[in-house]
Amino acid sequence: MGNNRNHPLRVLHSEYEARLKSPEALKSPRLTTNSAQSTSNAENCAQRQQPDTRPIVTSPTMKTLANLAPRRSKCIYSDRFIPTRLGASMATGYDLLTAPPSKRAQTQAPCHVPTTTGKHRDAMCRLLQSEFLGMPLTQTSCHSEYLFHSSTKRSRTRNLFRFQVPGHGTSELPHHPLQRAKQLRIAAQPTAKERKIAKVPFKILDAPALQDDFYVNVVDWSAWNVLAVGLGAAVYLWSACTSKVTKLCDFSPFDTVASVTWTQRGSQLLAVGTNSGLVQIWDTVECKLVRTMLGHLERVGTLAWSSQLLATGSRDKTICLRDIRIPADLTSKLQGHSQELCGLKWSFDDQQLASGGNDNNLLIWNCHAPHPLARFTDHTAAVKALAWSPHTPGLIASGGGTADRCIRFWNTLQGTPLHAVDTGSQVCNLLWSKNSNEVVSTHGYSLNQVIVWKYPTMQKVATLTGHTYRVLYLSMSPDGQTIVTGAGDETLRFWNAFPTVPQTSSLLFPSGGHIR
Structure with missing residues (x-):
């Protein structure tokens, strides 16, 4: 190799030595005048602008060395940020939106983001994310209470203001046929429709002599689909199955009906409270009186059955607990109110009254204690409307009169108030749906409305109008779908207010068709 004068490396060395020995390379820079310096600069610029005509060495050895050198992957860089969907990491961006808050983010002020409801909104949200963000189509919900908070760790080695276009897999493209097939499958899935409540009643019954009195309760619907109504001095039974009307009893001319209520289970017994303070138990099948009970000095305007006891409330400010299975029915008398009793309701487990x-007071009692467990005094008017939640133990709703107009919610297990809603009018009655987590309220002066609320947001599901007087009476059908309202306009109106009971099946409690 040393004797080969034509070797490529020797050619390179010889050319390099020739350049060093040239007269132009041996010249040293000298200080010149401004004109000379400008002339030299102009000549140098002209020389730099001329193309290089020197031959390029393309020896086999140099080509081999170039091929052996490691090559870096070609990336597209730019010195400015231009928003583009191809240059954005959509998966990482979505992780930043939906990640739970870090410790630093938790110290910041919370971000209130409006939420939406409904499976169809979730499906639409997923489709929009797939179309515009290029995200994989999943069945996850779009809701996130940690929206706009991030805990994703970012790389510290990435240079600032250098942006690179990441590669995308074929199946990740939003318009790829596989992605379009997923979108079509999601769009074809059945979605829950928004429930619509008819604004007009499907049935109206005349109820002559129906009292326009805030302190009486003369309408109740039994578990056997029979409606009991007190009209003046008489009690009438209306069968929802056959539309047959039966007169049960008549207290004229010396007394009038102040309250009626059905037993929750067992025999078809109806308790009737009168204006004189009597309480009677009637067998509605035989239409005969079972027994008459004393204990109150004034009218009995409210009644409530538990599985074993009957609670009666009177204008004499007392509550009597009665057990009709024993001859001496009066078991205890509760005193805690300073004025007339307006409403009584047992909890679903029969543990609290x-x-x-x-x-203006709401009291919570235990049938085994003579004193109330809790006393709530937040209302500023009479408390007649009471409703226990069938979905949450210890949750009760109460409504105030004209001066209060509020629906308030309480936790009776802890004895604490929860929240309140100003309805804008007198609250006469409350009922909790058995089929959904909704509450229906009836109102008096000045709107005379029937309102269905979604709990716990207390958003109005529907507002029903039609009564011309305050809606003082409210009861629910055995299936939990229909409600009946009564008012001083002497009409009873029937509304389809609540959905049907959702059909559920499990391995532990199979339906009858699966039992062999």
Whole structure:
């Protein structure tokens, strides 16, 4: 190799030595005048602008060395940020939106983001994310209470203001046939429709002599689909199955009906409270009186059955607990209100009794204690409307009169108030749906409305109008779908207010068709 004068490396060395020995390379820079310096600069610029005509060495050895050198992957860089969907990491961006908050983010002020409901909104949200963000189509919900908070760790080695276009897999493209097939499958899935409540009643019954009195309760619907109504001094039964009307009893001319209520289970017994303070138990099948009970000095305007006891509330400010299975029916008398009793309701487990009075107080009782467990005094008017939640133990709703106009929610297990809603008018009655987590309220002066609320947001599902007087009476059908309202306009109106019971099946409790 040393004797080969034509070797490529020797050619390179010889050319390099020739350049060093040239007269132009041996010249040293000298200080010149401004004109000379400008002339030299102009000549140098002209020389730099001329193309290089020197031959390029393309020896086999140099080509081999170039091929052996490692090559870096070609990336597209730019010195400015131009928003483009191809240059954005959509998966990482979505992770930043939906990631749970870090410790630093938790110290910041919370971000209130409006939420939407409904499976169809979730499906639409997923489709929009797939179309515009290029994200994989999944069945996850779009809701996130940690929206706009990020805990994703970012790379510290990435240079600032250098942006690179990442590669995309074929199946990740939003318009790829596989992605379009997923979108079509999601769009074809059945979605829950928004429930619509008819604004007009499907049935109206005349109820002559129906009292326009805030302190009486003379309408109740039994578990056997029979409606009991007190009209003046008489009690009438209306069968929802056959539309047959039966007169049960008549207290004229010396007394009038102040309250009626059905037993929850067992025999078809109806308790009737009168204006004189009597309480009677009637067998509605035989249409005969079972027994008459004393204990109150004034009218009995509210009644409530538990599985074993009957609670009666009177204008004499007392509550009597009665057991009709024993001869001496009066078991205890509760005193805690300073004015007339307006409402009584047992909890679904029969452990607590709620009482509302004209003294603006709501009291919670235990049938084994003579004193109330809790006393709530937030209302500023009479408390007649009471409703226990069938979905949450210890949750009760109460409504105030004209001066209060509020629906308030309470936790009776802890004895604490939860929240309140100003309805804008007198609250006469409350009922909790058995089929959904919704509450229906009836109102008096000045709107005379029937309102269905979604709990716990207390958004109005529907507002029903039609009564010309305050809606003082409210009851629910056995299937939980229909409600009946009564008012001083002497009409009973029937509304389809709540959905049907959702059909559920499990391995532990199979339906009858699966039992062999």
